[in-house]
Amino acid sequence: MKKFSLIVGIFIVMLFTSFNVKAGYYYSYWGTPIDSVDPYTHVKTITPPEIDVEIGELTDMYVHNDNIYLLDGKLNKIVILDENYKFVKQFPENLEMDPVKMNGPKGIFVRDELDKSGELRTYIYVADTGNGRVLRIKDNWLYKEFKTPDELIFQGEEAVDYKPEKIVVNNTGKMYIIATGVYEGILELDPDGTFSRFVGTNKVAINIIDRFWMMFMSKEQRDKINLYLPTTFLNFHVDEDGFLYTVTQTSDGSGNDMIKRINTKGVDVLSRTGYFFPKGEVSYTWWDNGDVPTGPSLLLDITANDYGLYSVVDVNRGRIFTYDFDGNLLYIFGGNGKQVGKFSNATTIQYVHDNLLVMDSTNNTISVFEPTKFGELVNEATRLYYEGDYEESAEVWEKTLKYNTNYYLAYRGIARTQYIKGDYKASMENFKLANDKTNYSLAYKEYRNEQLKKYFPIIVVLMFSSVGYLLYKSIKDNIREAKETGRDD
Amino acid sequence: MIFEDLVKFPLYIISHPFKGYDDFKLQKKGKMYVALILLALTSLITILRFTSIGFIMNPNNPKDLNSIKLISFVLFPVLLFSIANWNVTTLFDGKGKLKDIFMMVCYSLFPYIIVSFFVIIASNYLTYEELLILNVIDYIGILGIVYLMFFGMICIHEYSPTKVFITTGLTIVAIGVILFIVLLIFTLIRQFYTFVYALLKEISKRY
Numbered sequence: 001m002k003k004f005s006l007i008v009g010i011f012i013v014m015l016f017t018s019f020n021v022k023a024g025y026y027y028s029y030w031g032t033p034i035d036s037v038d039p040y041t042h043v044k045t046i047t048p049p050e051i052d053v054e055i056g057e058l059t060d061m062y063v064h065n066d067n068i069y070l071l072d073g074k075l076n077k078i079v080i081l082d083e084n085y086k087f088v089k090q091f092p093e094n095l096e097m098d099p100v101k102m103n104g105p106k107g108i109f110v111r112d113e114l115d116k117s118g119e120l121r122t123y124i125y126v127a128d129t130g131n132g133r134v135l136r137i138k139d140n141w142l143y144k145e146f147k148t149p150d151e152l153i154f155q156g157e158e159a160v161d162y163k164p165e166k167i168v169v170n171n172t173g174k175m176y177i178i179a180t181g182v183y184e185g186i187l188e189l190d191p192d193g194t195f196s197r198f199v200g201t202n203k204v205a206i207n208i209i210d211r212f213w214m215m216f217m218s219k220e221q222r223d224k225i226n227l228y229l230p231t232t233f234l235n236f237h238v239d240e241d242g243f244l245y246t247v248t249q250t251s252d253g254s255g256n257d258m259i260k261r262i263n264t265k266g267v268d269v270l271s272r273t274g275y276f277f278p279k280g281e282v283s284y285t286w287w288d289n290g291d292v293p294t295g296p297s298l299l300l301d302i303t304a305n306d307y308g309l310y311s312v313v314d315v316n317r318g319r320i321f322t323y324d325f326d327g328n329l330l331y332i333f334g335g336n337g338k339q340v341g342k343f344s345n346a347t348t349i350q351y352v353h354d355n356l357l358v359m360d361s362t363n364n365t366i367s368v369f370e371p372t373k374f375g376e377l378v379n380e381a382t383r384l385y386y387e388g389d390y391e392e393s394a395e396v397w398e399k400t401l402k403y404n405t406n407y408y409l410a411y412r413g414i415a416r417t418q419y420i421k422g423d424y425k426a427s428m429e430n431f432k433l434a435n436d437k438t439n440y441s442l443a444y445k446e447y448r449n450e451q452l453k454k455y456f457p458i459i460v461v462l463m464f465s466s467v468g469y470l471l472y473k474s475i476k477d478n479i480r481e482a483k484e485t486g487r488d489d
Numbered sequence: 490m491i492f493e494d495l496v497k498f499p500l501y502i503i504s505h506p507f508k509g510y511d512d513f514k515l516q517k518k519g520k521m522y523v524a525l526i527l528l529a530l531t532s533l534i535t536i537l538r539f540t541s542i543g544f545i546m547n548p549n550n551p552k553d554l555n556s557i558k559l560i561s562f563v564l565f566p567v568l569l570f571s572i573a574n575w576n577v578t579t580l581f582d583g584k585g586k587l588k589d590i591f592m593m594v595c596y597s598l599f600p601y602i603i604v605s606f607f608v609i610i611a612s613n614y615l616t617y618e619e620l621l622i623l624n625v626i627d628y629i630g631i632l633g634i635v636y637l638m639f640f641g642m643i644c645i646h647e648y649s650p651t652k653v654f655i656t657t658g659l660t661i662v663a664i665g666v667i668l669f670i671v672l673l674i675f676t677l678i679r680q681f682y683t684f685v686y687a688l689l690k691e692i693s694k695r696y
Contacts, residue, residue, distance in 0.1 A: 030550040437545045441617035444545075448614070 027282045029435040037404045039331035039375030042341025044368040051087040061359045063350045064110035076102040103130025107166035127164035149195035168238040200262040202230040235301045247299040274328035280314045305351045307383040318343040324382045374403040390417045408434040499599040510644035524595035532560040534605045543612030573663035583646030593641040600633025
């Protein structure tokens with residue numbers, strides 16, 4: 001009886017613990033979702049009542065020197081929080097006495113710059129969408145505005161209204177602006193606000209069927225159908241080296257270049273060597289049963305940290321996907337919902353060191369996510385590999401496997417170090433577990449050479465002896481035959 | 490005796506296709522049990538190709554292994570081709586019986602079996618760069634099937650080569666027709682099933 005109740009007790013405990021386990025997911029080599037450990041956990045949600053500020057609708061967020069800059073697109077103000085998520089100040093401090101009068105601003109960027117007297121000061125850049133201008137606000141609230149750039153598309157009869165939506169500034173002071181209805185790409189402005197060029201134009205995607213019918217259309221018909229426009233950029237991030245990480249809406253459903261890393265020349269240089277293209281969800285349903293979101297991910301924001309890790313947020317399912325500098329999918333977390341730590345409209349993400357802030361613009365909240373032990377290890381291993389410390393990185397990957405034995409990137413990380421060290425047999429085994437065929441082949445080649453070197457003398461001896469034996473036998477047979485038949489030649 | 494039937498004669502057909510297939514038909518050297526064994530071996534080979542081909546060359550998820558599906562991938566084309574070809578050639582005064590055609594198709598699989606065995610074993614000992622050669626060898630196996638079937642049809646139906654080309658084209662059309670009818674039947678059955686299912690559901694919701 002005692003035994004029985006013990007078993008029942010254990011069973012009940014197991015039942016409850018299994019409910020409490022928050023399991024994330026991950027994609028296997030074959031693109032099927034598999035169980036994984038949660039890489040990040042929700043630690044805090046910052047709400048407007050908590051910081052004691054009235055907020056209309058948060059449109060953007062930027063983290064600079066551990067301070068969080070929030071942009072309110074409805075009440076047209078900027079709110080600044082410190083690293084403990086406490087309210088510091090807001091601008092304008094009094095809405096009635098507003099010197100700037102922003103109108104529905106959508107993008108914010110903050111950066112330290114030398115001012116005219118050679119002092120390092122914090123500047124806030126705001127894409128003031130409604131007023132069609134970009135503001136550069138000094139920390140003493142004096143500001144400078146950049147109006148419509150001197151470009152052809154903003155002039156003449158068919159001029160596009162200049163509505164800047166997002167802005168980043170790279171380390172040379174050049175401004176990059178995403179504007180509404182501009183299909184030519186990202187606007188690049190010189191530090192003094194003059195237009196320089198367009199960067200990173202997206203391609204027009206026309207599917208084959210449409211192109212086929214276009215062949216039979218007259219010119220009038222062709223004029224009447226909808227214009228095929230390239231997809232526009234939704235958001236971007238600039239890293240320390242001046243690379244622009246951009247996200248685009250998918251045009252043809254494949255979305256293989258939804259995420260781009262644009263260098264200063266305007267060329268996409270994102271490394272896509274992972275098993276899947278970095279594009280958020282790998283497998284998804286198109287079949288709408290009303291319960292689950294359909295179609296590919298709609299990535300709204302991207303953020304990168306200083307060792308090449310970048311995260312994107314999918315507003316469709318409220319999930320965050322993190323990739324390393326090679327384009328390997330590292331982990332997935334988050335989700336849409338009403339619970340704590342879930343989102344209804346996750347639009348912006350930002351790294352604060354290794355923590356991730358996710359802004360929900362419907363609830364006007366900011367969720368703070370902290371890496372779990374597993375997430376920490378993955379980040380560390382990636383960082384060490386990025387810095388070239390392969391041995392250390394393999395040790396960290398080894399630890400990662402204790403948390404998640406399914407994690408093929410860990411096997412690959414270990415195998416790469418073993419390969420560099422020359423332990424080919426072990427690295428082959430780990431490459432096999434990681435399903436990395438190219439590297440497995442390299443390791444196997446070395447291993448095979450090793451084996452050949454080892455057994456080459458034996459092979460040679462065997463070959464010579466067998467050939468010698470056959471020769472001996474045929475000569476003997478010939479002699480015997482010759483004797484039997486009586487011929488001697 | 491089995492060795493003679495199973496290995497020597499098919500090899501002889503490969504090297505002397507005309508003579509081989511004449512013996513096959515007229516001297517009754519083609520045996521039904523050999524044909525069935527060759528067919529079974531081909532099924533086995535497709536399964537081995539899924540599971541045991543070298544890691545570098547293997548794109549399959551071991552979880553997806555479905556041996557019945559793989560066997561049917563061999564069985565159905567062979568049967569379909571035999572029946573379709575028989576249908577066409579009876580109209581074009583082919584001399585082959587259905588049994589002859591079926592056996593001829595099975596015997597034609599022989600080079601593919603040998604090549605595949607070689608490929609499966611060799612692929613385990615090769616690296617990426619060397620796989621190109623193996624792919625070429627793999628194609629030789631498939632070309633071998635075509636090569637043997639071509640001469641087989643000439644001999645069995647007593648056709649000229651041009652007539653073989655024409656009947657092969659018509660056979661492909663016939664296969665299309667057969668597949669269309671099969672698909673039609675299946676969709677009809679499915680529709681009927683969903684209809685009955687909906688009806689039952691309706692009744693069960695009502696009472």
